[in-house]
Amino acid sequence: MNTPPKASVEKSSVINAEHLKLACSSCNLRELCLPMGLTQEDIVKIDELIQIRKTIKKGESLIRQGDLFHSIYAVRLGFFKTMVNTDDGRDQITGFQMSGDVIGLDGIQTDFHTCEALAIEDSEVCVMPMERLEEISRDVPALQHHFHKIMSREIVRENEQILLLGSMRSEERLASFLLNLSNRLKSRGFSQSEMILRMTREEIGSYLGLKLETVSRTFSKFAEEGLIRVQQKAVILLDTKGLSLKAKASPLD
Amino acid sequence: MNTPPKASVEKSSVINAEHLKLACSSCNLRELCLPMGLTQEDIVKIDELIQIRKTIKKGESLIRQGDLFHSIYAVRLGFFKTMVNTDDGRDQITGFQMSGDVIGLDGIQTDFHTCEALAIEDSEVCVMPMERLEEISRDVPALQHHFHKIMSREIVRENEQILLLGSMRSEERLASFLLNLSNRLKSRGFSQSEMILRMTREEIGSYLGLKLETVSRTFSKFAEEGLIRVQQKAVILLDTKGLSLKAKASPLD
DNA sequence: CGCCCATTTGACAAAGATCAATTACGGTGG
DNA sequence: CCACCGTAATTGATCTTTGTCAAATGGGCG
Numbered sequence: 183m184n185t186p187p188k189a190s191v192e193k194s195s196v197i198n199a200e201h202l203k204l205a206c207s208s209c210n211l212r213e214l215c216l217p218m219g220l221t222q223e224d225i226v227k228i229d230e231l232i233q234i235r236k237t238i239k240k241g242e243s244l245i246r247q248g249d250l251f252h253s254i255y256a257v258r259l260g261f262f263k264t265m266v267n268t269d270d271g272r273d274q275i276t277g278f279q280m281s282g283d284v285i286g287l288d289g290i291q292t293d294f295h296t297c298e299a300l301a302i303e304d305s306e307v308c309v310m311p312m313e314r315l316e317e318i319s320r321d322v323p324a325l326q327h328h329f330h331k332i333m334s335r336e337i338v339r340e341n342e343q344i345l346l347l348g349s350m351r352s353e354e355r356l357a358s359f360l361l362n363l364s365n366r367l368k369s370r371g372f373s374q375s376e377m378i379l380r381m382t383r384e385e386i387g388s389y390l391g392l393k394l395e396t397v398s399r400t401f402s403k404f405a406e407e408g409l410i411r412v413q414q415k416a417v418i419l420l421d422t423k424g425l426s427l428k429a430k431a432s433p434l435d
Numbered sequence: 436m437n438t439p440p441k442a443s444v445e446k447s448s449v450i451n452a453e454h455l456k457l458a459c460s461s462c463n464l465r466e467l468c469l470p471m472g473l474t475q476e477d478i479v480k481i482d483e484l485i486q487i488r489k490t491i492k493k494g495e496s497l498i499r500q501g502d503l504f505h506s507i508y509a510v511r512l513g514f515f516k517t518m519v520n521t522d523d524g525r526d527q528i529t530g531f532q533m534s535g536d537v538i539g540l541d542g543i544q545t546d547f548h549t550c551e552a553l554a555i556e557d558s559e560v561c562v563m564p565m566e567r568l569e570e571i572s573r574d575v576p577a578l579q580h581h582f583h584k585i586m587s588r589e590i591v592r593e594n595e596q597i598l599l600l601g602s603m604r605s606e607e608r609l610a611s612f613l614l615n616l617s618n619r620l621k622s623r624g625f626s627q628s629e630m631i632l633r634m635t636r637e638e639i640g641s642y643l644g645l646k647l648e649t650v651s652r653t654f655s656k657f658a659e660e661g662l663i664r665v666q667q668k669a670v671i672l673l674d675t676k677g678l679s680l681k682a683k684a685s686p687l688d
Numbered sequence: 689c690g691c692c693c694a695t696t697t698g699a700c701a702a703a704g705a706t707c708a709a710t711t712a713c714g715g716t717g718g
Numbered sequence: 719c720c721a722c723c724g725t726a727a728t729t730g731a732t733c734t735t736t737g738t739c740a741a742a743t744g745g746g747c748g
Contacts, residue, residue, distance in 0.1 A: 290587035334543030347600035
């Protein structure tokens with residue numbers, strides 16, 4: 183793990199098996215990760231970006247607060263939570279990341295990570311060394327702009343989270359959460375109405391600025407009202423329209 | 436305003452008055468805006484980035500939700516608030532920007548702005564066209580990396596705001612707010628203990644996820660405890676140590 | 689099969705919101 | 719220059735939402 187196998191990626195167009203396995207151009211997440219409208223030449227360059235993948239077992243950290251920054255990570259499969267903490271020990275989940283999502287952008291500012299990313303499921307990420315990302319970006323404007331879009335997307339997402347935490351009440355928060363999750367699952371080809379929650383009530387609570395009991399009660403309330411069906415981690419959205427009414431806010435999801 | 440005067444910036448080293456007035460290299464905010472360790476050549480290139488400044492009167496919007504994105508703005512002087520809103524009319528202030536701060540990064544993602552930026556004081560901003568920023572970035576790696584740091588800084592700042600909104604109580608929120616403001620004023624050469632608040636109690640409340648009455652009461656409480664002195668918009672921090680204790684969180688400010 | 693942890697649910701407490709009244713301030717016009 | 723007006727701020731009384739504490743139930747994993 184500490185001595186990652188150097189994938190033998192050459193400038194030549196000879197594509198060996200190892201390369202093919204890692205190439206962005208052959209990854210089934212490429213619509214989520216890669217900019218559109220690339221020339222063949224651009225694609226070859228971008229494929230050089232990722233030469234390492236990393237496996238993180240459930241419960242392990244991908245990055246910790248204070249870690250030296252060197253790479254951005256793209257989730258290939260699995261599920262992560264990212265969190266920051268107060269100096270008296272409380273912590274706050276700032277996001278849940280699934281396939282196609284990017285982790286580690288917080289590290290660029292000071293060269294140290296300010297948050298922790300922990301795998302909630304067995305996971306795999308693509309390692310994108312920042313230096314190389316910037317190098318290739320200078321060469322491939324489409325990648326450059328795409329990377330800026332990804333950072334901007336994170337800013338917009340956090341804006342929405344601030345809106346949620348600053349001005350919504352518990353029912354609105356949970357309804358927004360469910361609808362947002364549903365949309366993200368849909369865009370990844372999963373069912374948008376039936377889902378298995380990867381996180382605990384406590385983790386949902388931390389993310390939404392609520393206590394776990396409040397999350398549980400609100401789930402039960404939604405179930406009574408016929409909006410959803412809940413059985414532990416399994417949730418079925420029965421009335422998306424009704425949920426949207428509960429979540430009066432954030433129409434942009 | 437719609438036909439911006441093209442500042443006559445030439446490749447030659449002849450620097451006319453107009454150019455000098457706009458040049459980043461001669462701006463007294465350059466420590467806040469510009470990367471360090473630039474060559475003379477780099478500086479000439481970066482000076483081409485900003486060819487327009489824009490004046491925004493108190494109460495006017497710099498950008499509105501839905502506006503087409505084309506530029507990032509750096510605040511030169513004055514004071515802004517940025518906000519997002521729920522579709523039932525409530526709105527949430529996501530940040531206050533003062534000189535050296537950057538506005539508009541949210542627009543990169545979709546080419547449309549998702550938030551509004553409104554001047555709280557008469558203000559002036561430097562307009563940085565995104566296209567030109569990316570162009571020059573490709574040429575000047577130090578600028579490229581610096582821009583990435585600025586976006587990362589915004590992500591980290593929002594993380595801290597999420598931490599505040601998600602897991603701090605009212606006293607902690609207000610104490611954090613005051614200490615943070617104090618630090619930002621200090622880094623701009625102002626007094627870190629005496630300040631004139633540019634925003635109303637309601638705006639502070641929106642930013643902190645509290646009602647204006649709660650903000651007012653908490654100010655009064657801090658004053659009773661001898662931590663601060665408050666007289667309307669004038670605030671003096673008497674006991675920074677004590678305030679830090681109140682704001683147990685976010686040691687990174 | 690049993691233990692441990694997650695979840696649910698209930699009763700009560702507390703923080704902050706809401707409603708309302710009063711005071712202070714800043715800008716404007718006489 | 720001063721009085722007046724409208725907005726901002728303060729303060730009090732009460733109510734609502736959510737947090738806290740506690741107990742019971744249910745599932746998953748070894």
